[in-house]
Amino acid sequence: MIRLFTALAILVCGIITAQTKYEAGMEKAFALWSEDKPTEAVALFERIGAAEKDNWLPYYYIALANTTEAFTTKDKEKITGLLNKAQEAQDKATMLSPDNAELLVMQAMIHTAWIAYDPMTNGMKLSGIVNQIYEKALKLAPNNPRVVFCKAEFELGGAKYFGTDTAPICEQIKKSLVLFENFEPESPFHPKWGLDRAKAIAATCNEE
Amino acid sequence: MKALFTFTVLVLTYFTANAQHVISGKITDGKGNPLMAANIYLDGTYDGATSGEDGSFSFETAETGNQVLVISFISFEDVRQPIVVESYKAQTFKMRESVNTLDAVVLSAGTFEAGDNAKVNALKPLDIVTTAGSMGDIVSALQTLPGTNTVGESGRLFVRGGEADETQTFIDGIRVAQPYGATANNLPTRGRFSPFLFKGMTFSTGGYSAEYGEALSSVLLLKTIDEPTQNQTDISLMTLGLGLGNTKMWDNSSLSFNLSYINLEPYQELIPQNITWNKPYQSLAGESVYRYKFTSGLLKVYAAFDYADFSINQEDVNFEEPVRTGIDNNNFYTNASYNGMLPNQWVIHTGFSYGYSHNDIGINGVDVKNREHSSHIKLKFKKKITNRFKLSFGSDYFLTDFNEDYNDPNIFSFNSEYNNSISAVYAEADIFFSKDLALKAGWRNSYSEIVDNTTIEPRVSLAYKAGKKGQFSLAYGDFYQTPKQDYLKYYSTPDYEKTSHYIANYMYNNEGKVFRAEAYYKDYKDLIKYDTQSPQYNSTYNNLGEGYAQGVDLFWRDEKSIKNMQYWVSYSFIDSERDYKNYEYQVTPSYIAKHNFSIVTKYWINDLKSQLGVTYSFNSGRPYDNPNESTFMNSQTKAYNNLSLSWAWLLSQQKILFFSVSNVMGSDNVFGYNYANTPNANGQYMRQAITQPADRFFFVGFFWTISTDKKTNQLDNL
Numbered sequence: 001m002i003r004l005f006t007a008l009a010i011l012v013c014g015i016i017t018a019q020t021k022y023e024a025g026m027e028k029a030f031a032l033w034s035e036d037k038p039t040e041a042v043a044l045f046e047r048i049g050a051a052e053k054d055n056w057l058p059y060y061y062i063a064l065a066n067t068t069e070a071f072t073t074k075d076k077e078k079i080t081g082l083l084n085k086a087q088e089a090q091d092k093a094t095m096l097s098p099d100n101a102e103l104l105v106m107q108a109m110i111h112t113a114w115i116a117y118d119p120m121t122n123g124m125k126l127s128g129i130v131n132q133i134y135e136k137a138l139k140l141a142p143n144n145p146r147v148v149f150c151k152a153e154f155e156l157g158g159a160k161y162f163g164t165d166t167a168p169i170c171e172q173i174k175k176s177l178v179l180f181e182n183f184e185p186e187s188p189f190h191p192k193w194g195l196d197r198a199k200a201i202a203a204t205c206n207e208e
Numbered sequence: 209m210k211a212l213f214t215f216t217v218l219v220l221t222y223f224t225a226n227a228q229h230v231i232s233g234k235i236t237d238g239k240g241n242p243l244m245a246a247n248i249y250l251d252g253t254y255d256g257a258t259s260g261e262d263g264s265f266s267f268e269t270a271e272t273g274n275q276v277l278v279i280s281f282i283s284f285e286d287v288r289q290p291i292v293v294e295s296y297k298a299q300t301f302k303m304r305e306s307v308n309t310l311d312a313v314v315l316s317a318g319t320f321e322a323g324d325n326a327k328v329n330a331l332k333p334l335d336i337v338t339t340a341g342s343m344g345d346i347v348s349a350l351q352t353l354p355g356t357n358t359v360g361e362s363g364r365l366f367v368r369g370g371e372a373d374e375t376q377t378f379i380d381g382i383r384v385a386q387p388y389g390a391t392a393n394n395l396p397t398r399g400r401f402s403p404f405l406f407k408g409m410t411f412s413t414g415g416y417s418a419e420y421g422e423a424l425s426s427v428l429l430l431k432t433i434d435e436p437t438q439n440q441t442d443i444s445l446m447t448l449g450l451g452l453g454n455t456k457m458w459d460n461s462s463l464s465f466n467l468s469y470i471n472l473e474p475y476q477e478l479i480p481q482n483i484t485w486n487k488p489y490q491s492l493a494g495e496s497v498y499r500y501k502f503t504s505g506l507l508k509v510y511a512a513f514d515y516a517d518f519s520i521n522q523e524d525v526n527f528e529e530p531v532r533t534g535i536d537n538n539n540f541y542t543n544a545s546y547n548g549m550l551p552n553q554w555v556i557h558t559g560f561s562y563g564y565s566h567n568d569i570g571i572n573g574v575d576v577k578n579r580e581h582s583s584h585i586k587l588k589f590k591k592k593i594t595n596r597f598k599l600s601f602g603s604d605y606f607l608t609d610f611n612e613d614y615n616d617p618n619i620f621s622f623n624s625e626y627n628n629s630i631s632a633v634y635a636e637a638d639i640f641f642s643k644d645l646a647l648k649a650g651w652r653n654s655y656s657e658i659v660d661n662t663t664i665e666p667r668v669s670l671a672y673k674a675g676k677k678g679q680f681s682l683a684y685g686d687f688y689q690t691p692k693q694d695y696l697k698y699y700s701t702p703d704y705e706k707t708s709h710y711i712a713n714y715m716y717n718n719e720g721k722v723f724r725a726e727a728y729y730k731d732y733k734d735l736i737k738y739d740t741q742s743p744q745y746n747s748t749y750n751n752l753g754e755g756y757a758q759g760v761d762l763f764w765r766d767e768k769s770i771k772n773m774q775y776w777v778s779y780s781f782i783d784s785e786r787d788y789k790n791y792e793y794q795v796t797p798s799y800i801a802k803h804n805f806s807i808v809t810k811y812w813i814n815d816l817k818s819q820l821g822v823t824y825s826f827n828s829g830r831p832y833d834n835p836n837e838s839t840f841m842n843s844q845t846k847a848y849n850n851l852s853l854s855w856a857w858l859l860s861q862q863k864i865l866f867f868s869v870s871n872v873m874g875s876d877n878v879f880g881y882n883y884a885n886t887p888n889a890n891g892q893y894m895r896q897a898i899t900q901p902a903d904r905f906f907f908v909g910f911f912w913t914i915s916t917d918k919k920t921n922q923l924d925n926l
Contacts, residue, residue, distance in 0.1 A: 025254050040258050043247035046280065047256045050249065076719050081282045128437035128915070158861065 022052060026189045029061070038065045042085075049092070056097040057189050062089035063106050064191075070113045079117055086110050101141035102191045105150050108133045112154060130154060145179035146191065148172055149198045156201070170205035177202055229293050232266035234300040235259045235279060238642075243303060246281035251288070269293060279303065285595060307595055307640040313673040315638065315648045317681035317713040318415035318726070320353055321408070339808050340821035341852025341870045343907060346409070347388075347399040350428070351825075352806045354761030354778040355413035355726075358827055359799045360848065361879040361898050363396030364388055366799050367413050368730060369757025369784035370425025370707075373692045377428045378420070380508055380545040382561040383606065385582035387428075389491070390516050390537030390567060394879075394898050395483075400514060400539065404442075404453055404466050405497050407433040413761070414709040414728055415683030418634040418650030418667045419588065419602065424689045424707045424732075432497050432510055436462050440915035444468075447908045448475060465496035481902050484521040484530065491516035505548025505556075513540045519570075525884045525896040527572075536568040543584075555590040557602075578612035580693070601635035604654075610693055622745055624697040628658040630690060636667070644673040656690045659704055663688040669711075677718045683711040691736050699736070699749040706733045720768035729758040735788035741885070743789075755786025755794060775809040795841040798880055801827035801848070821854040832880045835893040849875040862914065868907040876903065 025048045033041035042065050049058035066086035070079045087110055094103055111126045111133070134151040141147050152172035159166045180195040235246045242263025249256025255269035269275075272293050279287040284303040306312070342349040347365055351358050357366040364372035377387040379401070391397040410429040412420075420427045436455045444451035449470035456463050473488040493514035500507045519534035545559030562583045569576040588602030611625040636650030652665040669683035688704040695702060707730050716723040735753030740746070759782035767774035781803060787794035806825040813820060829844035837843065854868040871877075877900055884894045 021254055039245045043245070043249075043256070043258045046247050047249040047254055050278065051252050051254055053252075085282055132438050164861075 022048065022055075023189075026057075029058075033061075033065060038069055041065055049089075054096060056093040056100065056103065059089040059093035059096070060103065060106060060191065062086070063093065063110065067106070067109050067113050071116065076117070079113075083110060083113055083117070086113075099140060101137045101144050101147050104133050104137035104140070105144075105146050108137070108150060108154070127158075143179055145176045145183050145198070146194045148179055149176035149194055149201075152176065153197075153201055156205075166205065170202070173198060173202045173205055228268040228270055229272075229296065230266060230268055231255075231277070231291075231293070231296055232264070232298045234298075235263045235265065235281070236300060236302055237284070238302055238304055240302075243281055243284070246279055246284075246303070248277065248279050250293075251276040251278045305643040307643050307646075312643045313640070313646045313671045313679055315646055315669050315671050315681070316679075316715060317669050317671070317683035317711045318412050318709070318728075320411045320413070338810055338819065338821060338854075338856070340810075340823040340854035340868065341825075341850065342823075343398075343868065343870070343905070344403060345398045346401060346403055346406075346430070350411055352776070352778060352808050352823060353411065353413075354724075354763050354780040354804070355426075356780070357782070357800055357804060358806075358825060358848065358850075359879070360877060360900060361394040361396060362799070363391070363398060365426065365428065367426035368728060368759065369732075369755075369782055369786075369797075369800060370730075371799070374423060374425035374689065375428060376420065376423035376426075377430070379430050379510055379543055379561075380432055380559065381419075381429070381557060381588070382543040382545055382559045382586055383422075383584040384541060384543075384561070385563040385580070385584075385608070386539060386541070386565045389514065390535050390539075392518075392520060392522070392533045392535060394522075395520075395901055400493070400512065400541075401430065402466055402468070402493075402495060405432050405464060405495055405510075406430050413726075414730070415667070415669055415685050415711045417648070418636045418652040418665065419600070421604065421632050421634070421652055421654050421663075421665065421687070422606065422630065422689050424687050424705060425730075432508055433464070434499065434506060434508075435501070436464060436499075438915050440913055442466075443912045443914070445910045447906070448472060460502075461498065461500040463496065463498045465494065467494045468492075475906070476902075479902050479904060479906060482899055483523075483901055485518070486521060486532065487517065487519035487534070489516065489518040502548065505546060507544070507546045509542070509544045511540075511542040513538075515539075523896060525882050525894050531572055532570070533572075534570040538564075538566040540564045545586075550589075553591055557588040557590070558586060560585045573617065575615045575617075576612065577615075578610070580611075581607075581609040583607045596640040598638040599635075600637075601633070603634070604630070604632040606630040606632075610697060612697055624745060626658065626696045626700070628656060628690065628696065630654060630656045646671050654688060656704065658696065658700070659690060659702060661704070663704060678714065678716045681711075681713040681715070683709065683713070685709050694743050695736050695738075695749060698743060698745045698747065702736065702749070703734050703751040705735050705751070707731065720766065722763070722765045724761075724763040726761045727759070728761075729756070731756045732786055732788075735786060737788055738790055740790065753786065753788035753791075755784065755788065757782060757784035759783060772812040772814065773809065775807060777807045778805065780804040792840040796831050798830055798832050798841070801830045803828040817858040819854075819856045821852075821856075823850075823852045825850045830880060833883075834881070834895075835883050835887075845878045845880060848877045848879075849873065850877070851875075862912060864911040866907070866909045866911060868905075870905040871900070871903060874903040 025044060029041045029044040029048065032044060042062050045058040045062045049062065052058060063086040066082045070082040070086065073079050073082065090103065090106055090110060097103060108130045111130045114122045115126050134154065137147045138151060152169050156166060156169050159169055176198050180198060183192065185192040235243045237243055244259055244261050244263065246259040247256065248259060248265045250269055250271055253269065253271055255267055255271060257265045257267040259265040275291055275293055277289045277291050279301055281303060283306050285306050287301055287303055339349045339352060347363065350356060350365060355368050359366050362372060365375045366372055367375055377384045387400060388397045389400055408431045412427050414426065416427050436457060439457055440455050442453035449468060451468040453466040469492050471488065471490040476485055476488050491514055495512040498509045515538050517536045519532065521530035521532050524531045541561065541563040543559060543561035547557050550556055560583060564581055566579045585605040586602065588600060590598065590600040592598050606629065608628045613621065613623050615621040632652060632654035634650060634652040636648065638646065638648050640646045648669045650667040652667065654663045654665065665686045665688060667685040669681060671679055671681040673679040686708050688706050691702045691705055710729045711726060713726040732755040734751040735755060736749060736751060737753045738747040738749050759780060762779045763776065765776035782800060783802065784800050785794045785796050804827050806823065808823045809821065811820045827848040829847050831841050832843050832845060833841045834843040850870065851872045852870040853872055857865045859865055879898045881895045881897055887893050
């Protein structure tokens, strides 16, 4: 009898190992990312994405990692490669999960990176689209802190340039801080970033 | 015992299932250099690795049997290799560079592109209209590109020694039979299309694809916006008139329209005119685009109408009294196009257009009424067979029905008409031999009913990338065109006019800096000749004309070297002669200037929130025939100069004030001379200069956009 239990225990362990493969993979990918190895992290997310056919999260993080890297890269050719890769992953994620506020924010960020890449060409073309995306995201998830914060941050640039009142925008950023504090991600692997940057921007808001 | 048996079986199964196999190997590029950071994994599993500095990789897997090993790496084509895990042996994988990357070779001989998808942009979409002196006219902006001749009294596109009608215009791939507004003799016209509704354009000055025919010199491809970004209203108040635009979006569809009313009366009152206007130019024009998005395709319907009328008195050396010309023009154009995905990666592009033009022209009591119906039906299929081999083929059908009544109450009246249909088929292949070498080869056959003969038109272009930033291209093509309306209405047995293009191109492209040099040779055959002062019903016509054009076009654009400043410089040298029309022998025709130069600059002044634009154009003199001299076409006008300025001031995010002056220096440009038909008492032919309608052109406008995001404005369109 005890042998049977052992057998069952081993099997169950086996099943548990199989179940947590996703979790282990995601955790390892996040670890690689935090160790400043975005290439390896992205490679692992790609593998997870290829295995978990219905999960949008691995693709979301591929898009996020590549876009974040594009913002800090100077080499123009590399930026194009990173953003194309981000967009490719974004498209896959959107197919799996349409009308997802987090993915709308991601798309807006990719466009914003293109604007930063060449403001003269892409500014006029993409600003309207970015605004449109944030509007849609806000309708879907009015209390998602990333939606509120990223939208406000995007609007802040334009308002500063034209000298219009930034107070209502700063108000939104402050609101996002509260939303961040109360935000509960759906799973440990769902997006939950943004508080640090929101705090930093909120600080510059208070100065003015 | 039973339990033990179960245990053993289960454990065995478990461990067998978890037995590890090692998958290892090396990743290199086509030349055998190791690739670092490539992603290698078994498809659908978590098992994989990233290649190291020496390109090697190794990972363990518990999977068994048939699997697919996937290797992916930025800007390389994915490798998908089926393997059997148990019998897998370490191996080296060569990856091929993707031909879809930014730095891959492009087939670009002869072409200027502006738009989102162009890999190499000579012009950006906004440039078309932010060019000083262009006054929102697409055609005038194109005249700052090399390969064009500025012909001030016409305003149309003259490309590489070709006449204006040798250029065909297409909207969303469908032909526009009457691309220019109505005008009188020697008064410049404008393109009918406002830039508001277009997102990109391709301007080809030669050697273009087999998809396009019935154009000897050039094609201009305009693409309407696929998907507007938001609901918005645009209001324009101008010294010349009013404009109103609106875009409305629904879930799968959207509608944009644009209306404008132009009246030149206030302007003509203020600025001294070189001609007498009895009734100032006024026009009412509207355009609209409707788009509907299907799951796997996009339908666009474009429609434009315009009505224009004016009446002028022009001095004419052959008449004591000025010649009175009045024109009423009605024009309607519509096209519908559908672009969609079919199964098996086939792409379909189809559409049709219908154009109607009606002119009522009065010249000193003579009444000319003409109307033209024209249409184009197009069907094209395209398939990407592999990343490196694309195939397309299709067919065109053009119909024209023209009718003209000429009525001189004192002498006689004459009716001329013609109907013609042209059918064409074409096929073309794009082949990428590598990331550095590509070939486009195409073939077109066209049958014009009025000519009753089939053309054979091969087109080839080859591009080779030399180094990271430069590339060389060669192109060759044969082009045929049915003679134009002016001849067809009187000449019922014409042959095609024909030309061949030979083009060699070098292009250098480095982050915001583009240099392009192109040399070409064109030989013209079978051009129409006639034996009277102008083409008439009783002239004798033949197809015995011929000619050539050769030259060099240079283009430099830089938006990096000076902060907030963009500029481009164009220079064209052309040597061209032809024997056509009623020419005595082969000479340089009057619309050709040997040297054409222009520089366009745009400077953004951040403190003033203003964009300052300066455009300067120069042409050397153009030939004209002086009947007082014995040699034909032996005289030359003085050089042409034009300096234009514009200033766009962003009052707030959605309000713009725009000022523009063309020909600031007031250069008295002369385009040619009209000579009297008969000599005077002293045996001299008197003459009269063909000049600009006014020395300067002023424009002030206020543009206001109302949109949900409160950010968009019309700067793009100025």
